[in-house]
Amino acid sequence: MTRDRSEMSEDDDDQQSQSQSPPLDLRSAAIAEPCSSSSSSFSVVDSTPNKSRNCISSGTLTSQPFPDHVLENVLENVLQFLDSRCDRNAASLVCKSWWRVEASTRSEVFIGNCYALSPSRLTQRFKRVSSLVLKGKPRFADFNLMPPDWGANFAPWVSTMAKAYPWLEKVDLKRMFVTDDDLALLAESFPGFKELILVCCEGFGTSGIAIVANKCRKLKVLDLIESEVTDDEVDWISCFPEDVTCLESLAFDCVEAPINFKALEGLVARSPCLKKLRLNRFVSLVELHRLLLGAPQLTSLGTGSFSHDEEPQSEQEPDYAAAFRACKSVVCLSGFRELMPEYLPAIYPVCANLTSLNFSYANISPDMFKPIIHNCHKLQVFWALDSICDEGLQAVAETCKELRELRIFPFDPREDSEGPVSEVGLQAISEGCRKLESILYFCQRMTNAAVIAMSENCPELTVFRLCIMGRHRPDHVTGKPMDEGFGAIVKNCKKLTRLAVSGLLTDQAFRYMGEYGKLVRTLSVAFAGDSDMALRHVLEGCPRLQKLEIRDSPFGDAALRSGMHRYYNMRFVWMSACSLTRGCCKDIARAMPNLVVEVIGSDDDDDNRDYVETLYMYRSLDGPRKDAPKFVAIL
Amino acid sequence: MIGSVELNLRETELCLGLPGGDTVAPVTGNKRGFSETVDLKLNLNNEPENKEGSTTLDSKEKSSCSKDPAKPPAKAQVVGWPPVRSYRKNVMVSCQKASSGPEAAAFVKVSMDGAPYLRKVDLRMYKSYDELSTALSNMFSSFTMGKYGGEEGMIDFMNERKLMDLVNSWDYVPSYEDKDGDWMLVGDVPWPMFVDTCKRLRLMKGSDAIGLAPRAMEKCKSRA
Numbered sequence: 021m022t023r024d025r026s027e028m029s030e031d032d033d034d035q036q037s038q039s040q041s042p043p044l045d046l047r048s049a050a051i052a053e054p055c056s057s058s059s060s061s062f063s064v065v066d067s068t069p070n071k072s073r074n075c076i077s078s079g080t081l082t083s084q085p086f087p088d089h090v091l092e093n094v095l096e097n098v099l100q101f102l103d104s105r106c107d108r109n110a111a112s113l114v115c116k117s118w119w120r121v122e123a124s125t126r127s128e129v130f131i132g133n134c135y136a137l138s139p140s141r142l143t144q145r146f147k148r149v150s151s152l153v154l155k156g157k158p159r160f161a162d163f164n165l166m167p168p169d170w171g172a173n174f175a176p177w178v179s180t181m182a183k184a185y186p187w188l189e190k191v192d193l194k195r196m197f198v199t200d201d202d203l204a205l206l207a208e209s210f211p212g213f214k215e216l217i218l219v220c221c222e223g224f225g226t227s228g229i230a231i232v233a234n235k236c237r238k239l240k241v242l243d244l245i246e247s248e249v250t251d252d253e254v255d256w257i258s259c260f261p262e263d264v265t266c267l268e269s270l271a272f273d274c275v276e277a278p279i280n281f282k283a284l285e286g287l288v289a290r291s292p293c294l295k296k297l298r299l300n301r302f303v304s305l306v307e308l309h310r311l312l313l314g315a316p317q318l319t320s321l322g323t324g325s326f327s328h329d330e331e332p333q334s335e336q337e338p339d340y341a342a343a344f345r346a347c348k349s350v351v352c353l354s355g356f357r358e359l360m361p362e363y364l365p366a367i368y369p370v371c372a373n374l375t376s377l378n379f380s381y382a383n384i385s386p387d388m389f390k391p392i393i394h395n396c397h398k399l400q401v402f403w404a405l406d407s408i409c410d411e412g413l414q415a416v417a418e419t420c421k422e423l424r425e426l427r428i429f430p431f432d433p434r435e436d437s438e439g440p441v442s443e444v445g446l447q448a449i450s451e452g453c454r455k456l457e458s459i460l461y462f463c464q465r466m467t468n469a470a471v472i473a474m475s476e477n478c479p480e481l482t483v484f485r486l487c488i489m490g491r492h493r494p495d496h497v498t499g500k501p502m503d504e505g506f507g508a509i510v511k512n513c514k515k516l517t518r519l520a521v522s523g524l525l526t527d528q529a530f531r532y533m534g535e536y537g538k539l540v541r542t543l544s545v546a547f548a549g550d551s552d553m554a555l556r557h558v559l560e561g562c563p564r565l566q567k568l569e570i571r572d573s574p575f576g577d578a579a580l581r582s583g584m585h586r587y588y589n590m591r592f593v594w595m596s597a598c599s600l601t602r603g604c605c606k607d608i609a610r611a612m613p614n615l616v617v618e619v620i621g622s623d624d625d626d627d628n629r630d631y632v633e634t635l636y637m638y639r640s641l642d643g644p645r646k647d648a649p650k651f652v653a654i655l
Numbered sequence: 656m657i658g659s660v661e662l663n664l665r666e667t668e669l670c671l672g673l674p675g676g677d678t679v680a681p682v683t684g685n686k687r688g689f690s691e692t693v694d695l696k697l698n699l700n701n702e703p704e705n706k707e708g709s710t711t712l713d714s715k716e717k718s719s720c721s722k723d724p725a726k727p728p729a730k731a732q733v734v735g736w737p738p739v740r741s742y743r744k745n746v747m748v749s750c751q752k753a754s755s756g757p758e759a760a761a762f763v764k765v766s767m768d769g770a771p772y773l774r775k776v777d778l779r780m781y782k783s784y785d786e787l788s789t790a791l792s793n794m795f796s797s798f799t800m801g802k803y804g805g806e807e808g809m810i811d812f813m814n815e816r817k818l819m820d821l822v823n824s825w826d827y828v829p830s831y832e833d834k835d836g837d838w839m840l841v842g843d844v845p846w847p848m849f850v851d852t853c854k855r856l857r858l859m860k861g862s863d864a865i866g867l868a869p870r871a872m873e874k875c876k877s878r879a
Binding site for chain 2: 246274430462571
């Protein structure tokens with residue numbers, strides 16, 4: 021079953037490799053590290069430290085026989101079938117010969133933290149890269165917890181790759197700072213460039229996009245997802261070449277700038293391979309109608325504003341439903357940015373085919389919603405606002421038996437807002453959608469009972485993110501902390517890899533997490549716990565923990581120190597507004613030379629010397645970065 | 656963006672009563688009880704005893720919450736919480752087609768003299784000085800140092816003699832830095848104007864506030 025996740029990736033973090041190891045084997049031949057079985061620095065498969073697998077020590081090199089070229093050729097032909105980076109990382113550790121061959125055959129590289137290594141290290145090791153996935157800022161930067169201009173610049177990467185990989189075809193960036201110049205360099209340096217995906221990026225504008233559209237003649241995918249794109253008042257749609265294009269996917273719903281509709285219509289008309297089209301809110305319903313008539317082959321559609329500015333035409337309005345009826349292949353629907361609810365029934369004809377539906381920008385009431393969802397029997401991915409209420413969630417539970425992923429966002433994202441969804445909705449979903457794998461749920465009221473019910477009813481859960489918006493809110497029926505609910509999740513959901521907790525939580529909740537969260541890779545904590553013991557439980561347990569992000573919790577130096585045995589095996593640790601001192605962070609930095617320890621202050625640094633506002637630390641092969649702004653102190 | 660609220664310059668005149676405009680007559684030279692003008696009381700001594708004995712800010716809020724199940728106090732809107740991306744928040748604002756149009760958050764730092772660290776608040780999360788007051792007092796309640804009862808938290812800074820008496824007082828006076836870089840007393844201007852001009856908040860110790868009043872008066876007069 022292939023689900024269209026790429027469409028709606030908001031926080032999706034390498035979902036494919038959930039039980040897998042940290043991505044890039046950061047070791048290069050130059051590093052001959054003593055590799056104990058318990059803490060294998062940077063080594064890859066941390067599941068079963070294979071004691072018989074030796075590290076590449078200098079001893080092995082000198083005693084190795086003369087390399088067998090035939091064997092290497094065979095190996096090359098075999099290894100190129102390996103796609104999964106986990107498998108490749110494992111293969112590269114077998115011996116030096118395998119390492120070499122793997123490096124020469126790896127074409128897709130994933131780098132989870134752009135500061136874990138330098139661009140030149142990448143190009144030195146891997147010679148034939150055609151696809152790069154690169155992630156920059158830590159996720160909490162999305163919530164204004166870090167001043168802008170922190171870093172994660174794409175520039176050094178694109179300039180290094182321009183020389184090393186002229187055959188580069190695909191670049192997929194998340195939370196990176198990308199400038200128009202970077203895009204221009206990209207467009208000029210890679211003649212065969214095919215796919216550009218920018219998720220949660222910023223720093224560029226429509227002029228940069230125009231250059232890519234114009235120069236990348238083989239472009240198949242141009243996906244701008246939840247990125248900040250400045251309006252340079254450039255008609256970038258018109259910059260696509262005039263002949264038939266290779267476009268398969270064009271997503272620009274985050275571009276806050278009007279577009280030339282006529283040019284777009286022409287572009288769609290000369291893009292016979294176009295399957296995915298996500299329009300921004302400057303495309304009206306009438307224009308959408310025209311596009312649909314011209315592109316019935318679409319499989320994924322972002323509907324733009326789904327409204328119109330002028331009063332409805334006095335003559336007959338276009339038959340929107342007919343246009344949707346003609347789109348027999350549409351399985352993924354999103355948009356509805358300025359929804360006029362009276363037009364929503366136009367989508368009825370496609371509902372029965374939908375596997376993915378994103379209503380999360382539309383304020384839809386339960387009454388509007390229920391008739392729609394009752395047709396969506398095949399739905400697997402559903403995003404919506406809490407305006408659909410518990411009632412709407414009950415309707416989802418009744419109909420969407422194939423549901424795999426649910427995200428409910430708050431219409432009013434403030435702590436004190438009215439909460440239209442509660443434990444009632446969660447309970448209903450758990451009973452109706454037994455195949456649920458991933459949930460993100462914002463609410464104001466929750467009970468342990470409902471969370472426990474979900475843990476028992478939905479054994480396939482791999483992602484459980486519950487955000488009770490009022491801080492420290494207990495179970496609103498019993499008044500007790502939410503410990504037992506989250507405890508049940510880690511105990512019963514044996515496949516759980518990602519967990520975000522909220523509400524009133526004591527150290528007990530963390531004891532559960534540490535003990536039962538065997539596969540948890542990503543943990544997000546906010547306003548929780550009573551003492552250092554909570555964090556210690558997690559750091560001394562959770563064997564697969566890779567990404568730890570904590571804010572506003574009473575964890576101090578002792579807790580931080582208790583994790584020193586494992587920080588090299590993690591991608592990063594973020595702790596903000598906790599009780600850490602600079603002294604402790606310095607100690608850790610000194611004790612762990614391959615760990616970059618960043619202390620991020622607010623805009624002016626003088627105010628609080630010893631108190632650490634934000635700690636962001638991550639392993640790195642190439643030492644501290646040189647581009648840190650002044651509010652970042654690298655210890 | 657002030658939005659649909661008319662900028663009534665008359666409101667910036669020095670007068671008795673709340674900035675909302677239900678005052679009687681413009682005044683010069685009359686005493687203005689600060690607590691009347693702006694209800695920005697920092698009820699630092701009003702926090703119920705914390706049974707756990709923990710001194711963290713969060714647990715104080717916890718205890719005050721559980722004591723009042725009917726209506727939890729308005730919490731300070733904390734930066735980045737709930738964790739909804741600003742991208743999404745901005746889209747929600749624009750798709751609501753609010754009359755005032757999309758508004759960027761107005762984050763300002765809040766410092767309190769003597770507190771070990773600063774906080775940040777988004778002024779657009781509040782609709783009035785009252786709400787801000789409650790939020791700030793919750794935020795800083797763990798730094799209870801006041802010798803005075805909560806009711807008299809605010810000093811009457813127009814009365815210089817009383818000011819001198821309070822030189823060593825622990826009471827806090829909210830002041831803010833405006834766009835021009837001047838430090839002003841909170842409460843003089845209508846709330847929307849305050850949100851637009853306030854760059855930074857500082858809860859000063861009473862003794863430090865003495866010098867502030869005359870400048871504040873001058874500034875207000877120049878605006879009228």
